[in-house]
Amino acid sequence: MIENSTIKIAVASGKGGTGKTLVSTNLFWAVQNAGIPITLVDCDAEEPNVAEFISGEILNNYPVSQKIPVIDTDTCVFCGKCFNYCNYNAIVYLPANHFIQVVEDLCHDCGACTVACKFGAITEKEKHLGTVQSMCMNSHAELIEARADVGIYSPVPVIKRAINSVNDQYLSIFDSPPGISCPFIATVENADFVVLVTEPTPFGLNDLKLSAETLQQLKKPFGVIVNRAGLGNREVYDWLIANKVPLLMEIPFDREIARIYSEGHLLVEEKPAYQLQFIELLKTIEKLVKR
Numbered sequence: 001m002i003e004n005s006t007i008k009i010a011v012a013s014g015k016g017g018t019g020k021t022l023v024s025t026n027l028f029w030a031v032q033n034a035g036i037p038i039t040l041v042d043c044d045a046e047e048p049n050v051a052e053f054i055s056g057e058i059l060n061n062y063p064v065s066q067k068i069p070v071i072d073t074d075t076c077v078f079c080g081k082c083f084n085y086c087n088y089n090a091i092v093y094l095p096a097n098h099f100i101q102v103v104e105d106l107c108h109d110c111g112a113c114t115v116a117c118k119f120g121a122i123t124e125k126e127k128h129l130g131t132v133q134s135m136c137m138n139s140h141a142e143l144i145e146a147r148a149d150v151g152i153y154s155p156v157p158v159i160k161r162a163i164n165s166v167n168d169q170y171l172s173i174f175d176s177p178p179g180i181s182c183p184f185i186a187t188v189e190n191a192d193f194v195v196l197v198t199e200p201t202p203f204g205l206n207d208l209k210l211s212a213e214t215l216q217q218l219k220k221p222f223g224v225i226v227n228r229a230g231l232g233n234r235e236v237y238d239w240l241i242a243n244k245v246p247l248l249m250e251i252p253f254d255r256e257i258a259r260i261y262s263e264g265h266l267l268v269e270e271k272p273a274y275q276l277q278f279i280e281l282l283k284t285i286e287k288l289v290k291r
């Protein structure tokens, strides 16, 4: 452990199904098993599944909502000030037609329009976006799940609330949403280090390059775990060497591992040799973060 410090690790992948949750749940289990304080945050808010592998006593479950402005067109004088104050193009304003409306999906809850309106035409309503639930596994291990409501425009506010609810444990792991869009960025921007999980196939390499480019733009240090090693070809390994990206770990292409995962079990419990491998993974990341 790095003394007097905390480490936040995001586990991500360019697409779903590459083994991201396999890595985050087993790393979590191995670390808590070693007595190290840890929190695992399931940031895949549109499809959280970490609780299928790890459970605990529910400590709390609270709603996440945002304020949405509501414009009373009878009071509005169509001065356009709120429209000019909105940096997110969330207000449709057609003064010639006496039409003004908030586009709820674009609203970022910044409150600028409400402040701008000097005619008392704007009130606010609450819009439910999802929930954040925390579960206690034992005295030093906690699981936090972000769960967005079906059909909401963006899960980002729910993900941010889940990440902000982490206590200062030594280690936090963020199980990131797949892809490289806003939910991924909202997750990795809070991390000290990102673990990208890929598979050694042309598709895996393509997604790895896209994820790596995004992380380089964000100036986030990262390393790679190759899952299903032995499948496909050597192109991913060649790319890692050429780009000086650390290979953190390999998990072999193995029917037994696939069975353990598909039955909702943990590799570190069923194959104890992996306990040591995941602790070694943490030590490798600690060294890379300390650099």
Ligand code: SF4
Pocket (backbone or CB within 6 Å): 069, 085, 086, 087, 088, 089, 090, 091, 102, 106, 107, 108, 109, 110, 111, 112, 113, 114
């Ligand atoms: S709260 Fe902010 S983002 Fe939403 S409509 Fe008003 S100014 Fe635009």
Ligand code: SF4
Pocket (backbone or CB within 6 Å): 071, 075, 076, 077, 078, 079, 080, 081, 082, 083, 100, 116, 117, 118, 119, 120, 121, 122
């Ligand atoms: S600032 Fe108020 S009065 Fe002016 S257009 Fe917006 S809602 Fe209407």
